[in-house]
Amino acid sequence: MKKLINGVDAVVSDALAGLARAHPGILRVMRDPDYVVRVDAPVQGRVAIISGGGSGHEPMHTGYVGYGMLTAACPGPIFTSPTPDQILAATRATNGGAGTLYIVKNYAGDLMNFEIATEMATADGMTIASVVVGDDVAIGITELRRGVGATVLIEKIAGAAAERGASLDECARVARRAALQSRSMGVALTACTIPALGHPSFQLADDEIEVGIGIHGEAGCRRVGLAPVAAIVDWLCGAVADDLRLCAGDRVLAFVNGLGATSQLELYGVFHEVARWCTEHAFVIERNLVGNYMTSLDMAGCTVTLLRLDDELLQLWDAPVLTPALRWGM
């Protein structure tokens, strides 16, 4: 394994130090317990939006802390959920008296740690609501569905609602609707190398790809032969749109996400096929996002997310945002 690091144990810590140094106008990085918080938190009377998860998915979540998106993010070690004390500390530091919304990806570890944090915060007199994101249609059983690409979209949408002064219920409602209206599926061409493991977490032959992968280096739901990107997009979009029951004329946000080691050249090629596919099925791409927004270290591959838009979600998506990784309107 070759990485630009000082050592396996320093990876997350060094990256957080770099993040703090790079974006002092946007966020602050707190240590022991670790969390990243908007520079102006707590904002009195505003709902705080908090997410978190294992590191290794950058820019998710720390890169989404800032105006109009996350109030705080709790980064765990690589691919390991953060601990309740991180979440509790972030909750306290961002408490503006209007309640806190946790955006939790549907993984056993994330759920349990946020659950314990909720118990602690509630015992402390704070008001917590949670939205669980499980958009990965690669998993047949709905309750088991992992949170993947939709997480980024939901964080943006919930953050915009909080920024314009929506109540906790209101923020939770739009976040849940965005979650309900989005589905994803991914494909890997290579596994990623987790620093602590030191070798790729699974092996793929030179003519094999893994369909339905997660973002934690775990293998997917089936292994198939390498195919042209047009065919791959047909599978991904087909599975996503079926599950979402998209109908002709539906407006969508199409999100093509790189998993870390896939070139932008390829990602725009993927988006070209997604757009072709949507046109063929009379789905209208009203907004799009193409790039590395939720990665799996150095995995090669992508996820495709479709979010069915309505005017409210569209407005929230378009609202100004100023974070290290997502920025517009300011």
Next chain:
Amino acid sequence: MKKLINGVDAVVSDALAGLARAHPGILRVMRDPDYVVRVDAPVQGRVAIISGGGSGHEPMHTGYVGYGMLTAACPGPIFTSPTPDQILAATRATNGGAGTLYIVKNYAGDLMNFEIATEMATADGMTIASVVVGDDVAIGITELRRGVGATVLIEKIAGAAAERGASLDECARVARRAALQSRSMGVALTACTIPALGHPSFQLADDEIEVGIGIHGEAGCRRVGLAPVAAIVDWLCGAVADDLRLCAGDRVLAFVNGLGATSQLELYGVFHEVARWCTEHAFVIERNLVGNYMTSLDMAGCTVTLLRLDDELLQLWDAPVLTPALRWGM
């Protein structure tokens, strides 16, 4: 070789189609000859800023077309300079009567193709100025220095000058000054795989890195053992700052650029070390840029660029920009 593509010959073409579809509000993609142009070009009375080069470095250059940066970009095939007719067509399409500035990376192919385009455009009665970028201190002989990271910074700065109505001479002057004030050096952990070649362009052992690499899959100037990122940054920053003759108290823009397959976690770790190094040497990082802004397909590694700032360059850097890959202030 595994890539998300429809075939070796379709890579650039499909990516351009995707780019056009993703950013209709910012740019248009013209075909045969291929170039990418701002949606509002030509702007009468404004200097046009044009760059170009081989594909495979995305978002450079096509991702920098838009308000406040490039008026047009000419993408060649992967790692192959664009042809004069592409450049000429882009020059004609963006000619607002105030002249055109070519930003050319110092490669034989780029130089010659832009030179021929200049001859043709001049014969057509258009006014052309050129700035050649050669910031790579890995190359000892100054005239041979490749254009790498500084190109992105110079495109932003020249674009901001043009946007605020500067004359061609003025745009060329600030671009040249930015070029004069910036140096870069890079390191690769792996080679990239050029689709047409189908295998990595050079081989590195599991404990070797290549220092002073270019961005076209070519090997660097020396091969050394893998080292902690702190040591790597010491070499890169040392070489860059020496050549730039940075003095204590100098203000800089520090740019940590990923070459395609290096995680953001690592890039922020690199930036942390760059900031540490600058502090040790009393150089003041006034601005920074951390991410994949000039890639070499799926190469793992990074380049570090330092640009000595003054008030004028700082203002031009901070000016609003709206392109697919760089956006702020709007």
Next chain:
Amino acid sequence: MQFTVDHVIRFLERAAALIRDHSIELTELDALIGDADHGANLNRGFTAVLAKLDDLVDEDIGTVLDVTGRTLLSTVGGAAGPLYGTAFRRAGALLAGRRILESAELVAALEAALQGVVERGKVRQGEKTMLDAIAPGVETFRDAIAQGVLLEEAARQALAAVEQGMRATIPMQATKGRAAFLGPRSIGHQDPGATSAYYIACAMVGDVERLMTRSRDVSSAC
């Protein structure tokens, strides 16, 4: 035989040592059906626990277990952190103030820990998790004590049940935790959480020698 704070501290020391020695093995197991962090996670947690033990020698058993649970909660993360953390805290709460334990209290504490895992994990037996190792162990121990079996022998029986439960996860298809994402592809691999539970049980029983021969089997079985 009676249990004292000393016993508990030595158990935790042994647990920390075993987790450290088997950290790579646990991570490799997790790489096969999870995300390759189980060993590193637990090792981080038990190392933190170890660092606190010196300050705990004069505390009661409940406090030691509670501090252990809190420490695991705040350092392990992932799924294992909340699960083991909750288990230790539940046992600690039950034994608050106690300095010496009878077998019956030990059974009650283990049952509380088990219940903590069940509730926190919303999990049943047969879902291919740590519960499949823990539950048979606690049940076997409880039944043996109830039948008047001597503590040492009851512990041996319980450990054998844990080990069997651990191995029984191999043919299971996971329906909880990350391994569940793999569906049928999770079959054929031993659950990392069940494996760490086995090592913790070994530490509890304290039969380190027996463990050392066993652990080679475990590794080679993987």
Next chain:
Amino acid sequence: MQFTVDHVIRFLERAAALIRDHSIELTELDALIGDADHGANLNRGFTAVLAKLDDLVDEDIGTVLDVTGRTLLSTVGGAAGPLYGTAFRRAGALLAGRRILESAELVAALEAALQGVVERGKVRQGEKTMLDAIAPGVETFRDAIAQGVLLEEAARQALAAVEQGMRATIPMQATKGRAAFLGPRSIGHQDPGATSAYYIACAMVGDVERLMTRSRDVSSAC
């Protein structure tokens, strides 16, 4: 012997075929000291030239060469596009309107092409580029014709000089083009541009059989 448009068109057809057949070899050479595109670039260009030849049979030699140069310029890109493009256009400009050539005109056209490469590339001999193959060929041909050597024999001598020039690039350190970035590490590899120049020279001489045996040597020499 006199040169006609027909000869030129057959030369270009042979050049296109040779470049196509050696495209991977040229790209592999470029991978060693450049950026692995030389074969693909030239193949794209000569394929485009080939597609235009049918429409050019009734044109004069100057036009055919000029269109060839323009086509290479607008389809090859990289360094080779401007260099070969300029070379063909310079030759074409010199032969504007000519339908039949004497040896002397051929010499002048080749010298113009050579001059085009020198000016466009701002290059001298010994910098490890295509010039190191082209220049000795043109000079040998010029001298042989000046000494009254028969055209066929002069062409053979020139081709031998091109081949020797190509091989002479192996021990050179590059100071132009991408290979120059490698400094001393460029030594020991044959220049891809000199190699493509050799194949084009082969097409010019038209001795395809001889070439077929040679090309195996070239590949194995790399």
